[in-house]
Amino acid sequence: MQIELSHLVPLPLRDKLQQRPSDIWNKELSFAPGSFVKIKAPSGSGKTTLVHYLYHIRNDYTGQVLVNGQPWQAYDKETLAAMRQQQVSIIFQDLRLFEQLTALENIELKRLMLPRPYCTQEKVLEMAERLQVTHVLPQSGRTLSYGERQRIAIIRALVQPFRWLFMDEPFSHLDDDNAQRAADLIAAECKGRQAGFILTDLDNDHRFAYDVNYHL
Amino acid sequence: MLPFFALLKKIIQTGIGKGRLLMATLGLGIAMLLLLVAIQAHTDFNQLLYSGKNQNESADFLVINKKITNAMMGQPEKSMFTPEEMDKIRQQPFVEAAGFIISSQFKVTAAAPGDLQFYTDMFFESVPDSFIDVQNEAWEWKEGERSIPIILPNDFLNLYNFGFALSQGLPQVSQETVKNLPVKITISKGLLSAEFTGRIAGFSDRISSFLVPASFMEWANERFGSGAAAAPSRVVIRTRDPSNPTLVKFLEDNGYTTNQDKVKYSKTKLIVQTIVSVIGFFGLVLLLFALLVFSMFIQLVIASCKREIQLLVMLGTGPGQLRRYLLRQFAPLYLVTGVAALVLVALLQWGASRMLAAHAMYVSAWPGAGTLVAAVVVLLLVYLVNNRSIRKYIAQNS
Known part of the structure; x- marks a missing residue:
């Protein structure tokens, strides 16, 4: 799955962006399938905005996000849903779990969304074990700590098939050990699918073997 | 139920405004009953007038x-x-x-x-x-x-x-x-x-x-x-x-x-026709109101879960999946209502046929084909209207 950016400029940040250089904004850019992409960005430079544009939940921009040669707007809602179930996955910065569901149910919701789930429940439990959140699985989403929520959100993003995984500060609430465990799991899962990811973060890091590094 | 729908049930609460749903269902039931009774009465009266058994x-x-x-x-x-x-x-x-x-x-x-x-x-x-x-x-x-x-x-x-x-x-x-x-x-x-x-x-x-x-x-x-x-x-x-x-x-x-x-039946027939038409008319009006309340209820449910629905769609839930889920929440309700109304009409018909038989007037003990067709048509109508409102409000909120 090919993702290209063509002179993408977010409307709310237009004036601000004209005053400083960027590897991403207002450029012609193509992400090679299967590559691990890191986008480093200071606060307020439109990191989350970019991830939302890539995942097509915001479209207040000029220019285009092209998916397989077509702008996101060309896809209808059902096709978009199908792509979010099988082609692209996301870890939101604000995590976005359902508080009325337990941690496990939040993961299951995503896993069972596909009539033929991509992975088994055993696989989910195994991933929970690796990220050391097995004990919180039966807990309501409301009672989880941020760190626990973040790990549940990571597992949720990994139970579906995808070609691209978008991550917006995925380790912001995790200590280094937990962050590395999560990164290893993500890398393994991406490799297993021959999928790529686009990760945005504030700082430099060496948790992944990045193929490309950009500054936003 | 699909496991996915079981999870949706925890997110999209259809329990909100239960009273309204109950009223809509009750209205639908009464509307169907009136309509079916009107149609059945019409069939029966024709049978009394024209069928071989009753006719000299x-x-x-x-x-x-x-x-x-x-x-x-x-x-x-x-x-x-x-x-x-x-x-x-x-x-x-x-x-x-x-x-x-x-x-x-x-x-x-x-x-x-x-x-x-x-x-x-x-x-x-x-x-x-x-x-x-x-x-x-x-x-x-x-x-x-x-x-x-x-x-x-x-x-x-x-x-x-x-x-x-x-x-x-x-x-x-x-x-x-x-x-x-x-x-x-x-x-x-x-x-x-x-x-x-x-x-x-x-x-x-x-x-x-x-x-x-x-x-x-x-x-x-x-x-x-x-x-x-x-x-x-x-x-x-x-x-x-x-x-x-x-x-x-x-x-x-x-x-x-x-x-x-x-020609003595002429007057009776006129009166019966009028009564049957009035009943049928009230049935239709009530049906329209029931449909309206149903639509409003669906709108309320979807509006009250607007955020949840948006997140579900964000996570990749298809609008079609949501529509199917919501329809499954409501469809059994009016299917049961329809069947109940039909059963009630069948009972009434059976009773009426026995009572009339005692007076040497013969009508079928079963509801007529017209009544069954009407029941199916009404249910189909309810289904279509509900499907339309669900489609509309899901599209608005996703």
């Missing part, structure tokens, strides 16, 4: 004549039907066929054979053969035959058996006996006369007259009559529905009269 054979035929008033006495031509009047009758939509009743223009006497001591002056009339229900070789006459088939009115035999025979000490006779009784018929005009053997071919409630085949009447009128074709004073019509109010009005407007017994 005369229901389809009416003999029409002009009212004889004092002013008309002594002027037989005033009671005749002119060709224009006849055409007008034929053109009425409720008249399927119309024919003259032709009277004999000669004298007729009948005598019973043997020592029954029965002798009477009488008359013959004839109608086109298509109005006679004894349609077989028994009802045929060809020139040269000495035997004439005759149809007697049922009333005549009753008058004889229960009035005349009892008072005169004569034997009562059965229909079979009468049919086997050769009657000596003499027709005459002045000095010219001819003798025939009358054979009773059947009894009729349709036309209260002594009927002979049209072919015989034609021959005899030519031979023994005045020669001129007489204008008819009675007309027989075939109609699908003698209780048709327009027919009754037509007769009244033209000063015609017929056997009132046969």
Whole structure:
């Protein structure tokens, strides 16, 4: 799955962006399938905005996000849903779990969304074990700590098939050990699918073997 | 239930506004009941009027004549039907066929054979053969035959058996006996006369007259009559529905009269039709309101879960999945309502058929096909309207 950016400029940040250089904004850019992409960005430079544009939940921009040669707007809602179930996955910065569901149910919701789930429940439990959140699985989403929520959100993003995984500060609430465990799991899962990811973060890091590094 | 839908159930709470949903369901139930009852009542009434079990054979035929008033006495031509009047009758939509009743223009006497001591002056009339229900070789006459088939009115035999025979000490006779009784018929005009053997071919409630085949009447009128074709004073019509109010009005407007017994259902039918229509109308109005409340309820559910629905869509839930889930929440409800209404109507129908049977009126013990079709149509309508509102509000909120 090919993702290209063509002179993408977010409307709310237009004036601000004209005053400083960027590897991403207002450029012609193509992400090679299967590559691990890191986008480093200071606060307020439109990191989350970019991830939302890539995942097509915001479209207040000029220019285009092209998916397989077509702008996101060309896809209808059902096709978009199908792509979010099988082609692209996301870890939101604000995590976005359902508080009325337990941690496990939040993961299951995503896993069972596909009539033929991509992975088994055993696989989910195994991933929970690796990220050391097995004990919180039966807990309501409301009672989880941020760190626990973040790990549940990571597992949720990994139970579906995808070609691209978008991550917006995925380790912001995790200590280094937990962050590395999560990164290893993500890398393994991406490799297993021959999928790529686009990760945005504030700082430099060496948790992944990045193929490309950009500054936003 | 699909495991995914089980999870959706925890997110999209349809429990909100349960009272409203209950009201909508109740409204739908009552609306369906009224509609189905109206349709079933209509079916039943038609069955009572037209089905073979409830019908005596005369229901389809009416003999029409002009009212004889004092002013008309002594002027037989005033009671005749002119060709224009006849055409007008034929053109009425409720008249399927119309024919003259032709009277004999000669004298007729009948005598019973043997020592029954029965002798009477009488008359013959004839109608086109298509109005006679004894349609077989028994009802045929060809020139040269000495035997004439005759149809007697049922009333005549009753008058004889229960009035005349009892008072005169004569034997009562059965229909079979009468049919086997050769009657000596003499027709005459002045000095010219001819003798025939009358054979009773059947009894009729349709036309209260002594009927002979049209072919015989034609021959005899030519031979023994005045020669001129007489204008008819009675007309027989075939109609699908003698209780048709327009027919009754037509007769009244033209000063015609017929056997009132046969048109007595007309008023009842009008009243029943009105009541049934009113019930059906209320049913329809109620149905519309129920649909409206359903739509509003769906809107409320979706609006109250707007955020959850948006997140679900963000995570990749298809709008189609959401629609299917919501439909599954509501569809069983109105399916059950529909079936309940149908069962209730079936029970009512069963009860009604038993009650009516006690009065020798027969209607089917099961709801009619029209009622079933109506139930299916209403359910389909509810489904379509709900599907549309779900589609609309999901599209608005995703």
